[in-house]
Amino acid sequence: MTTDQDSPNDLDFSSLSLEKKSYVHTSYEFAKPDNLEKVLSESPIVFLPVGCVEYHGPHLPLGVDMLIAEAFCHRTAHVTGGLVLPPFWLASGVLPLPHGIVIDLELLRQNIRSILTQLAKGGFKTIVLFSGHGALDHLYVLREETDRINQNFEEVRAFTTVWNELNFDLDGDIHDHGAKVETSYMMEFFPDLVDLMALEDDPEASHTGVYGPNPRFTASREWGFAMADNAKNRLAEEVRALQRGAKADSWRLLKGLVERLQSGDLEIVGGTRTHNKDGEERIILHFYNPHPQSKYITGIKKIQIDHEEIDLSSGFLKNASMGEGHTDTEIKKLGPLSGFYVRREQEMLLELSNLSLRSGSHSIHAEFDIAGVVSVQAEGNFVIE
Numbered sequence: 603m604t605t606d607q608d609s610p611n612d613l614d615f616s617s618l619s620l621e622k623k624s625y626v627h628t629s630y631e632f633a634k635p636d637n638l639e640k641v642l643s644e645s646p647i648v649f650l651p652v653g654c655v656e657y658h659g660p661h662l663p664l665g666v667d668m669l670i671a672e673a674f675c676h677r678t679a680h681v682t683g684g685l686v687l688p689p690f691w692l693a694s695g696v697l698p699l700p701h702g703i704v705i706d707l708e709l710l711r712q713n714i715r716s717i718l719t720q721l722a723k724g725g726f727k728t729i730v731l732f733s734g735h736g737a738l739d740h741l742y743v744l745r746e747e748t749d750r751i752n753q754n755f756e757e758v759r760a761f762t763t764v765w766n767e768l769n770f771d772l773d774g775d776i777h778d779h780g781a782k783v784e785t786s787y788m789m790e791f792f793p794d795l796v797d798l799m800a801l802e803d804d805p806e807a808s809h810t811g812v813y814g815p816n817p818r819f820t821a822s823r824e825w826g827f828a829m830a831d832n833a834k835n836r837l838a839e840e841v842r843a844l845q846r847g848a849k850a851d852s853w854r855l856l857k858g859l860v861e862r863l864q865s866g867d868l869e870i871v872g873g874t875r876t877h878n879k880d881g882e883e884r885i886i887l888h889f890y891n892p893h894p895q896s897k898y899i900t901g902i903k904k905i906q907i908d909h910e911e912i913d914l915s916s917g918f919l920k921n922a923s924m925g926e927g928h929t930d931t932e933i934k935k936l937g938p939l940s941g942f943y944v945r946r947e948q949e950m951l952l953e954l955s956n957l958s959l960r961s962g963s964h965s966i967h968a969e970f971d972i973a974g975v976v977s978v979q980a981e982g983n984f985v986i987e
């Protein structure tokens with residue numbers, strides 16, 4: 603085949619075809635009915651890779667999450683047996699960056715529920731929902747739906763996981779967006795699709811959609827292989843345990859990951875007094891996330907100011923600047939499906955309209971739920987002018 607000069611993707615796809623060649627033996631869509639019957643009688647395992655199309659910087663294709671998920675499932679299926687479905691690429695929690703496509707959580711839920719139910723009815727005993735897309739609200743829905751299958755089908759073990767969770771005990775960087783981690787994965791699976799030269803020749807440069815140090819100077823195929831291989835071995839272990847009848851638990855690995863990435867307290871860094879159009883007084887508390895990863899706040903357990911618990915019912919959380927994650931979230935609406943990201947090394951503003959504080963110094967004690975699985979605090983003093 604010759605290359606069309608006008609092709610929008612003027613890349614050499616030889617690595618893509620090399621990796622995809624290995625899909626032949628494990629693809630659900632290539633299986634004929636007798637292949638499928640054989641799989642169902644010998645190793646009734648099925649993988650559903652889930653990804654999305656989302657901007658990942660100038661050096662990576664939009665389909666990073668689905669490309670990684672699909673390739674990773676096939677590599678794992680080569681170890682465990684079973685078949686891999688075509689990737690499901692419609693996702694929630696897609697970052698508000700150019701060219702991404704997002705669907706709402708309910709639509710995601712209905713689609714995933716329908717697919718999983720048919721797989722369970724179709725005779726698969728182990729169902730692995732593997733996401734290359736790490737948004738926690740999206741993953742929460744996937745986990746709820748695999749839990750539902752476990753409740754409804756006694757014989758079936760359904761399990762949801764994501765690549766960074768499977769590496770929660772691997773030393774080194776295991777989670778980012780478009781930076782060292784995702785670029786390294788792509789260099790391992792599809793090196794021809796990575797264009798490091800599209801990134802600036804400066805280690806300090808930042809790029810839209812790249813959340814981490816410039817991958818031109820940090821990513822490597824070696825690191826991509828190390829992560830992919832460790833994750834594959836762990837997933838194969840999980841699958842074998844499920845085949846032996848172990849109870850499926852899609853929350854255990856999440857907890858390990860959130861403890862590793864998102865624990866560590868927030869800091870109280872200030873308080874300001876403002877007035878709205880009607881002259882009503884508002885207090886804005888400034889919290890700072892000093893850690894290199896965003897924290898996904900899914901609830902506020904309590905806030906005490908000068909040892910008195912305060913009413914949060916009219917409160918809002920806001921990010922001080924535009925960017926990743928949701929903004930302007932009502933505290934009473936927080937939950938695992940509607941959390942708030944406090945961005946790494948940035949401030950979160952907590953706005954309260956039914957609180958008045960005298961000028962001077964105040965003490966605060968706050969407790970936040972993170973991703974529904976761990977909690978962090980903020981403790982100290984702040985001054986209101």
Ligand SMILES: [Zn+2]
Pocket residue numbers: 658666667734735736779780784
């Ligand atoms: Zn990604």
